[in-house]
Amino acid sequence: MSSAPLEKEFCIQKLNAVLALINKLLESEFPHPDTKAALDTLQTVFSTELNRLTSLSDKLSLDTTLGYCLDANVRIVKLQLFLGMLIRSSNLRNAFEMFFPIKILARQMLTPDHAKLILSSEWHFSPFTYPVSPEELPGFIFIGFPASESQNALLIPLAAHELGHVIWRRKGRGVKADFDPAIRDCILDLYRNNWTRIKTDCFDGREIDKSKLETDLFTIGTWGQSATLAQRQLEEIFCDFIGVFIFGPSFLHAFRYLVAPSLGKSRSVKYPSLRARAKYMKFAAEHYGIPTSDNFVDGFQEQLTRLPKRSTAIVEMADSATEQLYPKLIELVDKHHGEAKPYTTYMTEVKNTRVSLENLIPAANTDSIAVIVNAGWEIRLALEKWDLSLREKDKQKIEVEKMRILNDLLLKSFEVYEFRKRLKRHAT
Amino acid sequence: MPLSANELAERIWDGIRPVDEGKTFALVPIPDRDELKRSNVASIDLRLGRWFRTMQHTRLSFVEIGKNKGDKVNDGALTKEHYARFNDYFVLHPGQFVIGTTLEWMRFPYDLAGYVTGKSSLGRRGLIIETAAGIHPGFTGCLTLELANVGAAPIRLNPGVKICQVFIHHVSGGTGMAQTQFVGYRKPGLGKISEDKELAALGKTFFDA
Numbered sequence: 102m103s104s105a106p107l108e109k110e111f112c113i114q115k116l117n118a119v120l121a122l123i124n125k126l127l128e129s130e131f132p133h134p135d136t137k138a139a140l141d142t143l144q145t146v147f148s149t150e151l152n153r154l155t156s157l158s159d160k161l162s163l164d165t166t167l168g169y170c171l172d173a174n175v176r177i178v179k180l181q182l183f184l185g186m187l188i189r190s191s192n193l194r195n196a197f198e199m200f201f202p203i204k205i206l207a208r209q210m211l212t213p214d215h216a217k218l219i220l221s222s223e224w225h226f227s228p229f230t231y232p233v234s235p236e237e238l239p240g241f242i243f244i245g246f247p248a249s250e251s252q253n254a255l256l257i258p259l260a261a262h263e264l265g266h267v268i269w270r271r272k273g274r275g276v277k278a279d280f281d282p283a284i285r286d287c288i289l290d291l292y293r294n295n296w297t298r299i300k301t302d303c304f305d306g307r308e309i310d311k312s313k314l315e316t317d318l319f320t321i322g323t324w325g326q327s328a329t330l331a332q333r334q335l336e337e338i339f340c341d342f343i344g345v346f347i348f349g350p351s352f353l354h355a356f357r358y359l360v361a362p363s364l365g366k367s368r369s370v371k372y373p374s375l376r377a378r379a380k381y382m383k384f385a386a387e388h389y390g391i392p393t394s395d396n397f398v399d400g401f402q403e404q405l406t407r408l409p410k411r412s413t414a415i416v417e418m419a420d421s422a423t424e425q426l427y428p429k430l431i432e433l434v435d436k437h438h439g440e441a442k443p444y445t446t447y448m449t450e451v452k453n454t455r456v457s458l459e460n461l462i463p464a465a466n467t468d469s470i471a472v473i474v475n476a477g478w479e480i481r482l483a484l485e486k487w488d489l490s491l492r493e494k495d496k497q498k499i500e501v502e503k504m505r506i507l508n509d510l511l512l513k514s515f516e517v518y519e520f521r522k523r524l525k526r527h528a529t
Numbered sequence: 530m531p532l533s534a535n536e537l538a539e540r541i542w543d544g545i546r547p548v549d550e551g552k553t554f555a556l557v558p559i560p561d562r563d564e565l566k567r568s569n570v571a572s573i574d575l576r577l578g579r580w581f582r583t584m585q586h587t588r589l590s591f592v593e594i595g596k597n598k599g600d601k602v603n604d605g606a607l608t609k610e611h612y613a614r615f616n617d618y619f620v621l622h623p624g625q626f627v628i629g630t631t632l633e634w635m636r637f638p639y640d641l642a643g644y645v646t647g648k649s650s651l652g653r654r655g656l657i658i659e660t661a662a663g664i665h666p667g668f669t670g671c672l673t674l675e676l677a678n679v680g681a682a683p684i685r686l687n688p689g690v691k692i693c694q695v696f697i698h699h700v701s702g703g704t705g706m707a708q709t710q711f712v713g714y715r716k717p718g719l720g721k722i723s724e725d726k727e728l729a730a731l732g733k734t735f736f737d738a
Contacts (some may be wrong), residue, residue, distance in 0.1 A: 118694070130611070459638070460548040461670075462669075463634050465555075466540075489712070517558050520632070
């Protein structure tokens with residue numbers, strides 16, 4: 102028999118603190134009900150955890166009790182991150198008008214799943230998503246835009262990329278499961294075809310039987326790393342292709358705005374190099390018949406990949422697999438985009454919408470967010486030609502004011518899109 | 530003389546006709562023009578938007594309305610922003626004042642101006658709307674509404690509700706856009722008070738000590 106350890110007491114206190122925090126957050130004003138729904142769910146999760154811990158018998162062994170405490174700690178650590186996203190999602194700095202169109206898009210892409218959306222802001226400079234929501238929050242999608250850009254309507258196309266991750270990793274119906282065998286076979290072929298180099302760089306020249314590549318645990322561990330990296334890279338490219346498919350040129354512009362020339366000197370090997378990624382996006386755009394600028398790829402700098410010899414070989418095999426397999430992703434986009442329509446369905450509407458926006462009138466009739474944001478980008482890219490006869494005379498301030506007006510026009514256009522959709526759905 | 534229902538229905542942009550910078554009168558979302566014709570009224574109803582601002586009572590000793598030269602104080606320092614979704618509400622308590630916007634974004638041509646007034650059915654319930662009622666030719670954006678509850682009971686403001694009406698008038702000889710600071714805003718703002726040289730002169734000491 103053992104008395105309750107201090108750790109149990111501490112864990113109960115920590116769970117009570119989390120519940121107090123959730124209760125406080127529940128007192129907030131919520132711009133969208135999904136955030137409150139997520140908090141309600143987490144309140145139930147932590148209340149259950151607390152009840153479990155408080156009802157533990159003091160007669161349990163120390164190890165068993167500490168095991169329960171560990172479970173509680175792990176849950177607190179894991180879900181604290183999501184609590185942060187939930188509270189930031191109700192920050193008035195965000196452009197709440199972007200929520201509805203992104204949620205509609207999520208529903209279209211993920212049909213028949215009824216996704217709940219948490220649109221938030223993040224303090225790292227990259228759009229962010231949790232492709233697989235935690236088991237405690239099933240059906241929730243978390244997307245975060247960089248805090249300083251969370252009002253920027255022109256970046257809405259990047260949400261399609263983030264939703265692409267959810268499609269790729271969906272349990273049962275995800276793209277990943279379909280595509281993994283092709284990646285594996287490609288990597289194995291690459292290892293066989295580059296065997297001399299692989300032996301030298303990865304296995305220090307040791308005599309390893311090439312025919313045992315698929316059975317030898319040591320070699321599996323090596324090519325497995327290449328396969329994992331290629332999977333991650335191809336996932337990113339698939340998500341980019343989804344973005345290009347749905348949002349057309351505006352996806353390329355938004356990506357370029359946020360990332361070019363690069364956000365760091367070193368490359369994350371889980372992503373293709375930025376230049377390669379830009380090249381792949383251009384390929385997808387051309388495949389879909391979407392015009393791109395000639396210098397799109399040139400705007401991205403090559404990044405350094407300083408790695409040991411073995412890691413370099415592993416990454417290069419992954420890069421080669423990505424290079425070979427990326428064209429096949431077009432078929433996967435065709436198969437997995439759900440009910441989301443391609444940009445090309447609506448592209449003829451862009452000109453009229455641009456004229457409307459140029460004349461300071463929000464988009465009034467379109468059923469496509471892609472039309473609105475593409476028209477917005479056309480104005481943004483020729484900002485100096487947009488004559489608004491403003492009172493301001495300072496050129497720099499005029500540019501800032503034009504961007505403010507354009508952003509307000511786009512966000513109002515999104516709101517009108519929502520207004521019309523709501524009326525249409527519940528028309529009497 | 531205000532435009533009639535038929536004239537309004539004719540002038541309001543249908544979202545299809547080509548836009549003419551000086552002549553197009555746009556309201557977006559576009560009101561139901563057939564309903565307007567049928568109603569035979571001489572005004573257009575406008576709906577309440579989703580953004581609101583209230584004064585930050587906890588940080589204000591007073592609001593300056595005269596000495597404005599070089600004023601760098603922005604809306605955020607004086608006011609607190611609020612947002613209510615379409616199927617939600619904002620409660621305006623008795624004696625409380627809030628600024629909101631119309632849901633409609635308006636773009637006035639050079640030959641039309643407007644006057645905003647409240648709706649009598651709302652006024653009878655204590656809701657007073659808009660005291661700075663004029664809309665100049667060339668105005669573009671959502672109209673900021675000053676809302677005050679002078680009644681005895683709290684009023685629930687639902688975004689999307691028909692909150693006010695605008696009467697449209699011809700401007701004789703109108704040829705250009707009014708020079709205004711309010712261009713293309715979707716959110717309510719305080720705006721800057723125009724510089725007043727006479728007021729500045731009046732504020733100076735007349736007799737030397």
